[in-house]
Amino acid sequence: MIAAQPQTGTDTSPLLQTRKLTRILPAVVPVTLVQDVDFSVGTSEFVAITGPSGSGKSSLLYLLGLLDRPTSGEVLIEGCGTADLSSAEMASMRLAKIGFVFQFHFLLPEFTALENIMIPMQKLGRLSAHAQLEHATGLLVDLGLEDFLHRRPAQLSGGQRQRVAVARALANSPDLILADEPTGSLDSAATEQVFESLQAIVETQKTTVVAVTHDMDLAGRMQRRVHLVDGRIDYDRVQS
């Protein structure tokens, strides 16, 4: 494994970049999930990662989100290498710079929609308690959930939960949102709502969204599409 040295970010560095990114699961017969992936994503991009099942889409996303460590290669965020970061430093970077949306909402069931959104804010501690409440409320209102602020996840519909998850991903105003099949468990109406929410984030907040999806229609509506086959990039093209 070639350990890449951390680099100092510059204004011209892409938001997200990978260098020969490889992830192999150790086993009796090692399983290659991602292999030699080189690509970069700039600010305010809406990127779809597509590919057949088992092509390494989610594995790539976890590597990009610093939830997993590559076997070799490196992820650079704003030009800074992450290979040598400790797990605490990676957690800190996730907290401040990256938001996640998963296929299942993954909200904390004991907390209300508002509390779920405020938890990452409280952890970061960038805003005052009042400002946190105001920001969290604003996010939910923007996503059309003003009537559900104090509902727990179990009291919300699938689409509403997923929109709360999107709001939570935006809580600390990250530069990058990574979404893993964000509409995979939703009906078509809810899918449309969540997609529009993500699109609005890209357009209005200049936040980059990288979303893994099976839905070719949705992928076709995003600015750029990276297609994976067997853990490698098959094609990477900008869509009109």
Place this chain on the structure above:
Amino acid sequence: MLLLRIASTHVRNRLRQTIVSTLGVALGVGFSVAMASLMEGSQRDFMTTLIEAIPHVEILDEKRNPAEQPATALYDAVAFHGLRPLEDLRGIRNPTEAIASLREWIDGDFAQRLSGQSVLRYSGQDIGMTLVGVVPGRELKVSKIREDMRAGSFEALDATANGLVIGRKAAERLGAELGDTVTLTSANGIAKRFKIVGLFHTGITTSDEGLAYAPLKAVQILLEKPDIINSISVRLADINDATRIAARAERQLGYKAVSWEEANEGLMEAFVVRNAIMYTVVGAILVVAGFGIFNIVSTIVHEKARDIAILKSLGFPETDIQQIFVLEGLVIGVLGAIAGCGLGFGLSSYLATVKFEVTTDIEMTRLPIHFSYVHYVLACLLALFSSGIAGLIPARKAAKLNPVDIIRGAT
């Protein structure tokens, strides 16, 4: 604060398990406190009884080391064979002078005694007795014999030159009563008649059946030891000073002086061992309670694997995850400790009211309970330590969980 809120929410949402675990800790703390209160209470009760029953310092007519023979003092480089030690009449001579010299620097009361063996005879029956010659006024200042008097009075010894105070059991054995005249015979064969002026009951059979008090002068005549005593009892104003005072008195008078601590050295050691056993049992109870906490926190970690993955994906480091689950253990520990303190106080208060009979004389007594905040603090600290460890083990496991494995499992 955020971590504590998450931990409290987890615990609150498993109310039944939380209550069971909290009860486990509460019972542990409660019984520990009650047991410690009872043990220390009984120890203090025993010590108080003991300290009140015996002199704080007793100066005896013995030497700690055998007295040097004059020839040895003069010719220490020479070995002597076949010399017989100088015969000397045993006892403390000039007791008045000795007591006066002690009184100059010791804050307390003094009483001189002369004890010896004798046989008490009445209506054809004999009982071996330890006869103690006392100055009644002084004796009453250093002992609690007045409280043990059941008939007559100890002060009557002052008014009656041949007065005798014996145990009620001894009197019953002989069939003698207050006012009867009995005969005492010394080891030298000298007999003297005494009149029973008082009967006592201490509860200690050896004393009640084998101890007799008479005026010092009368005993000195009976034992043929004029102006000699064989012990000086000292009751101190500050019992904690006993060891120092005993050592100085021994240096000053040359006679062996024993403090109450030295006299009961074995007993003190037994108390240390007893306390060690008590705290081991208390610790064991709380370890058992700790298993309850371990069980609930492990269950929460298992059930909350997905939440752990969520928190990690949100940017919570491993240390935070570990802290959340340690806090869960501690939350249960704190709740249990608070409830346990209440339970312990209630139990101790109840035990303090329990009455029961201990002797055939139908003496009602209560369980000796000593209330001390130290018992509560110690039990709570042990409970929190146990809870912390019980939470830490599953917490470390939680912190090591790989969020990707959990997310993949969920999807």
